[in-house]
Amino acid sequence: xxxxxxxxxxxxxxxxxxxxxxxxxxxxxxxxxxxxxxxxxxxxxxxxxxxxxxxxxxxxxxxxxxxxxxxxxxxxxxxxxxxxxxxxxxxxxxxxxxxxxxxxxxxxxxxxxxxxxxxxxxxxxxxxxxxxxxxxxxxxxxxxxxxxxxxxxxxxxxxxxxxxxxxxxxxxxxxxxxxxxxxxxxxxxxxxxxxxxxxxxxxxxxxxxxxxxxxxxxxxxxxxxxxxxxxxxxxxxxxxxxxxxxxxxxxxxxxxxxxxxxxxxxxxxxxxxxxxxxxxxxxxxxxxxxxxxxxxxxxxxxxxxxxxxxxxxxxxxxxxxxxxxxxxxxxxxxxxxxxxxxxxxxxxxxxxxxxxxxxxxxxxxxxxxxxxxxxxxxxxxxxxxxxxxxxxxxxxxxxxxxxxxxxxxxxxxxxxxxxxxxxxxxxxxxxxxxxxxxxxxxxxxxxxxxxxxxxxxxxxxxxxxxxxxxxxxxxxxxxxxxxxxxxxxx
Amino acid sequence: xxxxxxxxxxxxxxxxxxxxxxxxxxxxxxxxxxxxxxxxxxxxxxxxxxxxxxxxxxxxxxxxxxxxxxxxxxxxxxxxxxxxxxxxxxxxxxxxxxxxxxxxxxxxxxxxxxxxxxxxxxxxxxxxxxxxxxxxxxxxxxxxxxxxxxxxxxxxxxxxxxxxxxxxxxxxxxxxxxxxxxxxxxxxxxxxxxxxxxxxxxxxxxxxxxxxxxxxxxxxxxxxxxxxxxxxxxxxxxxxxxxxxxxxxxxxxxxxxxxxxxxxxxxxxxxxxxxxxxxxxxxxxxxxxxxxxxxxxxxxxxxxxxxxxxxxxxxxxxxxxxxxxxxxxxxxxxxxxxxxxxxxxxxxxxxxxxxxxxxxxxxxxxxxxxxxxxxxxxxxxxxxxxxxxxxxxxxxxxxxxxxxxxxxxxxxxxxxxxxxxxxxxxxxxxxxxxxxxxxxxx
Numbered sequence: 001x002x003x004x005x006x007x008x009x010x011x012x013x014x015x016x017x018x019x020x021x022x023x024x025x026x027x028x029x030x031x032x033x034x035x036x037x038x039x040x041x042x043x044x045x046x047x048x049x050x051x052x053x054x055x056x057x058x059x060x061x062x063x064x065x066x067x068x069x070x071x072x073x074x075x076x077x078x079x080x081x082x083x084x085x086x087x088x089x090x091x092x093x094x095x096x097x098x099x100x101x102x103x104x105x106x107x108x109x110x111x112x113x114x115x116x117x118x119x120x121x122x123x124x125x126x127x128x129x130x131x132x133x134x135x136x137x138x139x140x141x142x143x144x145x146x147x148x149x150x151x152x153x154x155x156x157x158x159x160x161x162x163x164x165x166x167x168x169x170x171x172x173x174x175x176x177x178x179x180x181x182x183x184x185x186x187x188x189x190x191x192x193x194x195x196x197x198x199x200x201x202x203x204x205x206x207x208x209x210x211x212x213x214x215x216x217x218x219x220x221x222x223x224x225x226x227x228x229x230x231x232x233x234x235x236x237x238x239x240x241x242x243x244x245x246x247x248x249x250x251x252x253x254x255x256x257x258x259x260x261x262x263x264x265x266x267x268x269x270x271x272x273x274x275x276x277x278x279x280x281x282x283x284x285x286x287x288x289x290x291x292x293x294x295x296x297x298x299x300x301x302x303x304x305x306x307x308x309x310x311x312x313x314x315x316x317x318x319x320x321x322x323x324x325x326x327x328x329x330x331x332x333x334x335x336x337x338x339x340x341x342x343x344x345x346x347x348x349x350x351x352x353x354x355x356x357x358x359x360x361x362x363x364x365x366x367x368x369x370x371x372x373x374x375x376x377x378x379x380x381x382x383x384x385x386x387x388x389x390x391x392x393x394x395x396x397x398x399x400x401x402x403x404x405x406x407x408x409x410x411x412x413x414x415x416x417x418x419x420x421x422x423x424x425x426x427x428x429x430x431x432x433x434x435x436x437x438x439x440x441x442x443x444x445x446x447x448x449x450x451x452x453x454x455x456x457x458x459x460x461x462x463x464x465x466x467x468x469x470x471x472x473x474x475x476x477x478x479x480x481x482x483x484x485x486x487x488x489x490x
Numbered sequence: 491x492x493x494x495x496x497x498x499x500x501x502x503x504x505x506x507x508x509x510x511x512x513x514x515x516x517x518x519x520x521x522x523x524x525x526x527x528x529x530x531x532x533x534x535x536x537x538x539x540x541x542x543x544x545x546x547x548x549x550x551x552x553x554x555x556x557x558x559x560x561x562x563x564x565x566x567x568x569x570x571x572x573x574x575x576x577x578x579x580x581x582x583x584x585x586x587x588x589x590x591x592x593x594x595x596x597x598x599x600x601x602x603x604x605x606x607x608x609x610x611x612x613x614x615x616x617x618x619x620x621x622x623x624x625x626x627x628x629x630x631x632x633x634x635x636x637x638x639x640x641x642x643x644x645x646x647x648x649x650x651x652x653x654x655x656x657x658x659x660x661x662x663x664x665x666x667x668x669x670x671x672x673x674x675x676x677x678x679x680x681x682x683x684x685x686x687x688x689x690x691x692x693x694x695x696x697x698x699x700x701x702x703x704x705x706x707x708x709x710x711x712x713x714x715x716x717x718x719x720x721x722x723x724x725x726x727x728x729x730x731x732x733x734x735x736x737x738x739x740x741x742x743x744x745x746x747x748x749x750x751x752x753x754x755x756x757x758x759x760x761x762x763x764x765x766x767x768x769x770x771x772x773x774x775x776x777x778x779x780x781x782x783x784x785x786x787x788x789x790x791x792x793x794x795x796x797x798x799x800x801x802x803x804x805x806x807x808x809x810x811x812x813x814x815x816x817x818x819x820x821x822x823x824x825x826x827x828x829x830x831x832x833x834x835x836x837x838x839x840x841x842x843x844x845x846x847x848x849x850x851x852x853x854x855x856x857x858x859x860x861x862x863x864x865x866x867x868x869x870x871x872x873x874x875x876x877x878x879x880x881x882x883x884x885x886x887x888x889x890x891x892x893x894x895x896x897x898x899x900x901x902x903x904x905x906x907x908x909x910x911x912x913x914x915x916x917x918x919x920x921x922x923x924x925x926x927x928x929x930x931x932x
Contacts, residue, residue: 073541389846404861407828417852417869422843425872432858432865 021249021280025111025222032089034225038062041195044089048164048198051171061184061194068188074351075380075412076320078256078293086258088196090223092140111140111220135160137201137217139230149213156212158242159204163231166202173204177235181264181301181328189260189322190297193229197262200230205240205271216245219261221281221292227258234264236271238304243274248317252282252290256319260295269304269331274312277325281317286375288347291319298325302334302363310337311354312468319348324382326355329363329394336365339465344377344409353383353414358394358424369400370462373409380412387424394424402432403461405454502534504555508675509642512558516645518615526641529633536635543635545819545851546761546790552733556705558643559589559674567593570669576695576725577919582663589668590676590706591646605656605688611647611679621649624683624713627741630794631765636735640709643677647709654685654715661691668698668706668732675705682712686743689719696736700729703758708736716743716770722750723908723916725923728757730787737763744770744799751908752779753923754789756930761790768795768802768830776805778908780901782927783816783848790819795837797830800860806837809901812848813931823855824865831860837867842874842900844893894928 032043041062045055070081135149137160153160159170166174184194201217221228236242248259259281265273275298284291294317300309311325327336338354356365365385373379379402387394402411413430435457443453459466498506509527513520535552536543562570567588583603586596592610602608614622626632632641652658668676684690692712698704706728714720720740728734734757742748752762766775781789795804810818820839841850854867874896882892898921905920 402856402858404858404863407831407859407861409861410857410859412858413854413856413867415852415854415869417871418849419841419843419851419871420849422846422848422873424843426852426870428852428854428867428869430854430856430867432856432863434861434863 021282025107029090029092029223031087031223031226034087035084036086036088036196040088044196044198047089047091048167050167053175054167057179057184058195061191064185065188065191065195068191070188074322074382075378076322076349076351078320081258081293083192085225087223087226088229089198090226111222135213135215137162137215139199139217139219140222153212157206157209158211159202160215161202163197163200163202163233166233170202170204173235174202174233177264177266178233181266181299182262182297187297189295190262193231193260193262193297197229197231200232200261202232203234203242203244205236205242207238207240209240211240211242214243214245216247219246219248221257221259225255225257227260230261232261232263234273234275235266236268236273236307238268239270241272244276246275246277248279248281254290256291256293258293258295261297263296263298263325265300265309267300267302267304267307267309267334270306271304272308273300274310275300275325276312278314279317279321283317283346283348284319286346288319291348292317294318294321294323296323298323299328300326300336301328302331302336304334305331305360306333307331308335308337310339310468312339312465313341314465315340315342315350315352321350321352323352324354326357327365328357328359329365330359332360333362334360335363338365338367338369339468340369341372341462341465342370342379342381343372343374344379345375346377347375348377350378351380351382353381355384356386356396357384358387358391358396360391362393363391364395366396367398367400368464370465371400371402371411372405372458372461373402373411374405376408378410378412380414381430382414384416384418385426385428386416386418387421387426389420391421392423394421396426398426398428400430401461402430403458404432404434499535499549501552501555505639506531508555508557512643516643517612518618523642526638529638530635530642533635542792542821545817545821546759546788551759554673554703556673556675556703558645559668559670559676561591562589562593562669564593564595566669567667568596570667570697571596571665574665574667574695574697574727576665576697576727577663577693579915580661580663580693580919582661582693584663584665585648587647587664587666587678589670589674590678592648603658603660603662605653606658606662606690607651607653609649611649611681612645614649615644619649621651621681621683625679625681625711627711627713628739628765628767628796630796631737631739634737634763636707636761636763637709637737640677640679640707640737643675643707644679644709645677647678647680650680650682652682652684652688652690655687656689658688658690661693663693663695666694666696666706666708668704670699671702673703673705675707677707678709680708680710682710684712684714684718684720686715687717691721692723694722694724695727696725696734697727698729698732701731702729703731703733704729706732706734706736709739710737711739712741712748714740714742714746714748717745718743719747720749723920724750724752725920726752726754726757726760726762727923728760730756730785731758732760733758734760736760737765739765740775741767741769742773742775744772746770746773746775748773749776749908750778751904751920752791753920754779754781754791755923755927756782756784757787757789759788761792763792765794766796766804768797768799768804771799771801773799774803776908778807778904779809780904780924781808781810781818782901782924783811783818784813784931786815788817788819790821792819793822795822795824795835797824797826797833797835800829800831800833802830803834804836805907807904807907808839809904810839810841810850811844811897811901812841812850813844815845815847817849817851819851820869821853821855822867823857824867825857826860826863826865828859831862833860833863833865835863835865839869840900841871842897843871844874844897890932894931897928898924
C-alpha cells in the first residue's frame with residue numbers, strides 16, 4: 001500500500017505545530033468600516049458596481065436576517081458572535097480589477113504558490129497531462145483575484161468566473177438561478193450570506209457539454225477580524241457534466257473568524273455535478289484558542305429527471321463546523337450521494353451531515369459518513385432522509401461509522417429518517433467503536449510502530465470515501481487525515 | 491430578536507386551573523407538587539420546536555384538558571375491569587386501578603406472594619412513606635414534561651417492595667382501566683423497589699373506552715438493586731380516542747438483568763417513554779416494543795438509555811406496523827459516559843408501511859464519550875417484501891392471510907427475544923394483541 005506509506009512519512013515530517021497553512025500575507029488591504037447595517041451592504045454593492053436589482057436582493061435578505069434568531073440546536077458550543085464587530089469587506093488594495101495575472105499583487109501570487117496552488121497557466125501545465133488540468137478561481141478574503149483557463153473553457157461553452165463578474169456578464173442566468181436552491185430566508189447564516197456575500201464562483205455548463213477539466217476554487221481568509229462570505233452557484237444544464245473542487249485555508253490567529261458560505265447547485269435533466277471539498281481552515285490551537293467558525297449552507301437541487309449530484313467532503317479544519325450539504329431529489333429517477341470524512345482533534349467541534357429529500361419517483365440516495373474523533377473534540381453526524389407522499393420507489397442507504405481515539409472526545413450520531421411513502425425503502429446503520437487491540441496488535445506484530453499502525457487502520461476505515469474523491473484530491477486528503485491525527489496516539 | 495414571553499394556550503390555562511383546584515385535595519406534600527407544576531408552567535405543553543417532542547406536537551393535538559377523574563363506585567370499577575382482557579390467561583396477583591384510583595376490592599392484596607409488600611401511593615403520599623425517597627432516581631426523567639405533570643397531579647398507584655433474595659414466582663399484574671362517557675384525566679405513579687438478589691415479573695395493562703378522549707398519564711418507576719432479575723411486560727390497549735402519556739424509568743444497579751416489552755395497539759395518541767440508567771457494572775437491559783396502528787392513530791416511543799457504569803450491555807428492538815393514515819415515531823438515544831468503558835449497546839428500529847397514507851419517523855441517536863465501546867444502531871422502513879408475499883401466495887394462501895402471517899412474524903420477533911421460550915402462556919398473551927389487531931385489520 002504505497003499511499004499509506006506516503007501518509008506515514010508525511011506524519012513524521014510534520015512538526016508539533018500541525019497547521020502548515022497558518023502564515024499570513026502582509027499586504028495593504030481596503031476594508032469596509034466595521035459592523036453591519038444597510039450602509040455597509042450598499043458599500044459592498046457599490047464596490048462591486050452592482051446593478052440595482054442585486055442591491056435590492058441583498059437588502060431584502062438583510063431585513064429578513066434581522067428578524068431571525070441564531071440557531072442553537074447544533075451540538076456545538078461557542079461564545080456569542082458579535083456580528084457588529086466584524087469587517088464584512090476586505091480586499092487587497094491593488095486589486096482594481098486586474099486584467100491579467102501580471103497586474104495581480106505579487107504577494108498574493110506568492111501566497112497561492114506557498115499553498116501549492118499555481119495560478120500561472122504555464123506553470124500548471126508543466127508536467128501535467130492535458131486531461132488532468134484544473135482550472136482555478138482564487139478567492140482572497142472578499143474578492144476573486146484570478147480565474148485560470150477561462151479562455152479554453154469558454155471555447156467549450158463553459159462559463160467559469162467569479163460571481164461578481166457573473167452578475168455583470170450573465171445577469172439573466174444569475175437572476176434565474178440565484179437563491180432558488182437556498183432562498184434568502186432559508187436560515188440565519190444563509191440570510192446573512194445573501195445580504196453581504198462578497199465573492200465566490202459561478203459555473204454554467206451548457207446542454208450536452210462535458211466540462212473539459214476539473215474546476216476548482218481556492219478560498220483563503222487572510223485579514224484579521226474579517227468574515228468571509230462567499231457564494232457559489234453551479235448550473236449543469238441538460239445532459240452536462242462538471243466536477244468541482246473546493247479548498248480552503250486561513251492564517252493561524254488567536255481570534256475566531258467567521259466563514260458563512262452558501263453553495264447552490266442546480267442539475268437539470270440527465271446532468272451530473274460532482275462537488276468535492278477539502279476543508280482545512282485553521283482549527284485553533286490545542287487549547288481551543290482561535291480557529292475558524294465554519295457555518296455553511298450547501299444544497300444541490302436535482303431539478304431534472306435522472307440528474308445526479310454527488311457531495312464528497314473531507315473535513316479536517318475549523319474550530320467549529322456546522323454544515324449539511326444536501327440534495328433535493330425533485331426530478332424522477334434522480335440520485336444524490338454524500339461521502340464524508342470528518343476528522344476532529346484538539347478542541348474542534350463538528351456538527352455535520354446531510355439531507356436527502358426524496359420528492360420524485362424512483363429517486364435514490366446513498367450516504368457514507370465516517371467520523372473520527374481524537375483529543376478533546378466533539379464530532380456529530382446529523383442527517384435527514386425523508387420521502388414525501390409522491391416519492392414512490394425511493395431508496396436510501398445510509399452508513400455512518402464513528403471512531404474514537406482516546407477517551408476525552410465524543411462521537412455522536414443523530415439521524416432523522418422520515419418516510420411518508422410505503423414503497424420507499426430506507427436503511428440506516430451506524431456503529432461506533434475504537435480501533436480494536438486485536439487489529440493494532442496484528443499490524444504492530446508485523447513491525448509497524450503504533451502510530452503507523454493507527455494510520456494504516458484509519459486509512460482502511462475511510463477508504464470508501466477516499467475512493468470517491470478525484471485523483472488529485474485523494475492524495476491530498478490522505479495526507480490531511482494523517483496530519484489531523486498526529487499526536488492522538490498514546 | 492428579543493425573546494417573546496410565552497402566552498398560555500387555552501389548554502395550558504385549563505390545566506393550570508385544574509391544578510389550582512386539585513392541589514389542596516391531593517395527598518402528600520403540596521410544595522413538591524408546586525415545584526413540579528412550575529416546571530410545566532415554565533415550559534408549557536411540548537410542541538414540534540422542542541427537539542424531544544418534534545414528532546408529537548402535544549400543543550396542537552391536545553385541544554381540551556380533561557378534569558382529573560374522581561374515584562369510581564366499586565361496581566362501575568369492577569365492570570370496567572371485567573371488560574379488560576389483557577393477561578387473562580396468566581396466573582398473577584392482580585392490582586386494580588380504575589380511573590386513576592386503586593380498587594382494593596378487585597385486587598389480591600390479601601394474597602400477595604411472599605416477600606412482596608405493598609401500599610397504595612395515596613396512602614404512602616399521605617403518610618410520607620420513606621420509600622418515596624426513591625422516586626425520581628433518573629434526573630433526565632424528572633426534567634421531562636409528561637413526568638412533571640404526573641408529579642404535580644399524581645393521585646394514586648402502588649408502592650411495591652420486593653424483599654432481598656426473594657424469587658417471586660407469581661407475576662404482579664397492574665391492571666389500569668378508565669371508564670365513563672365524558673373524558674377524564676388520570677395521573678398514576680407506581681414505584682417498584684426490588685431489593686438485592688430478588689427477582690420478579692411485572693405485568694402492566696391499560697384499557698380505556700374507544701371514542702372518548704381520556705387523558706391518562708402513567709409513570710412506573712423501577713429501582714433494581716444489585717443482582718436482581720426483573721421482567722416487565724406491558725400492553726397498551728387504550729382506546730382510539732385516548733391521548734395517553736406513559737413513562738417507565740429503570741434504575742439498574744450492578745449485575746442486574748432487566749427486560750421490558752411494550753405492545754401498543756390502536757390508541758388515538760400515545761407517547762411511551764423509557765428512561766433506563768445503568769448505574770452499576772455488568773448489567774444487562776433489554777427494551778423492546780411492537781406497535782400496531784391504523785386510521786389516524788399516532789404512537790411515539792422515546793427511549794433514553796444512559797450508560798454511566800462500565801461493562802454493561804443494552805439491547806433495543808422496536809417493530810412498527812402502520813396502516814391507514816397512521817403515524818409511527820421512534821426516538822432512541824443511547825448515551826455512553828466517559829467512564830462507561832466496554833459498553834455494548836445495540837439498537838434497532840424497523841417499520842413496515844402497509845398503506846400509502848402511513849408515516850414513519852425514526853430518530854435513533856448515539857452519544858458516545860468513551861472510546862472502548864461497541865455501539866450500533868439501525869433503522870429501516872419499507873413495505874412488505876413482494877417476494878415473500880409471492881412465495882406464500884404461490885402456495886395457495888390468499889393475500890390478506892399471507893400479509894397477516896408476515897406482519898405477525900415481523901412483530902413477533904420482539905416477543906421472541908423478550909419472553910423465555912418455555913413460557914408459552916406469556917407468549918400467547920402478548921402475541922394475542924397482534925393477532926387481535928390483525929383480525930380487526932381484515
